Amino acid sequence: MLSVRMAGRIRTSLTRTEARAALCGLACGAVLAVAPGAAAERMPAEQAKALQNPVAYAPEAVKAGRNAYLRLCQYCHGADGRAQANPDFEAPSLRDPDEWRYGATDGEIFVSIRDGAGHEMPPFGKQLQDDEIWRVVLFIRSIGPKELRPETP
Numbered sequence: 047m048l049s050v051r052m053a054g055r056i057r058t059s060l061t062r063t064e065a066r067a068a069l070c071g072l073a074c075g076a077v078l079a080v081a082p083g084a085a086a087e088r089m090p091a092e093q094a095k096a097l098q099n100p101v102a103y104a105p106e107a108v109k110a111g112r113n114a115y116l117r118l119c120q121y122c123h124g125a126d127g128r129a130q131a132n133p134d135f136e137a138p139s140l141r142d143p144d145e146w147r148y149g150a151t152d153g154e155i156f157v158s159i160r161d162g163a164g165h166e167m168p169p170f171g172k173q174l175q176d177d178e179i180w181r182v183v184l185f186i187r188s189i190g191p192k193e194l195r196p197e198t199p
């Protein structure tokens with residue numbers, strides 16, 4: 047009797063786990079389905095170019111940007127920004143603006159992060175506040191060409 051009841055409980059909990067897994071699958075699918083659409087609503091280049099980074103280029107801001115970067119971006123762009131060794135996505139090196147397709151001004155980098163770029167670069171406007179995105183822009187400047195780095199205040 048007892049063992050039957052236990053078996054019943056185990057079966058119930060397995061079913062719940064399976065249901066949760068199925069729900070998660072649905073949610074993940076939804077995120078992937080939404081990402082390219084959101085990227086299509088990217089701010090036009092002229093407006094993006096006009097945006098100015100309101101955060102000063104200072105060590106603590108770069109460090110905060112780096113932390114966000116390591117959390118959200120390294121899977122595709124690599125811990126050092128060079129984008130090696132990801133079998134799923136062909137992300138560009140973030141150290142080499144000459145190779146970029148969506149603009150290399152601060153504002154365009156901001157918009158690539160907030161709104162996404164192309165079909166594979168997801169938008170991060172929901173995970174990151176604007177000022178956090180600007181710090182990530184500063185981190186990208188810190189690993190990019192010296193001549194594009196802002197002056198330290």
Ligand code: HEC
Nearest residue numbers: 118119122135136137146147148149158163164165166167
């Ligand atoms: C799921 C993988 C993935 C993640 C995560 C990701 N990216 Fe990307 N990113 C890409 C791909 C792929 C491209 C190239 C898109 C294209 O060229 O169509 C790209 C493009 C970019 C660009 C534009 C480069 C250009 O060509 O103008 C920037 C800037 C960028 N990513 C920054 C980031 C930052 C910062 C993060 C974290 C907040 C991040 N990415 C997270 C895959 C990713």
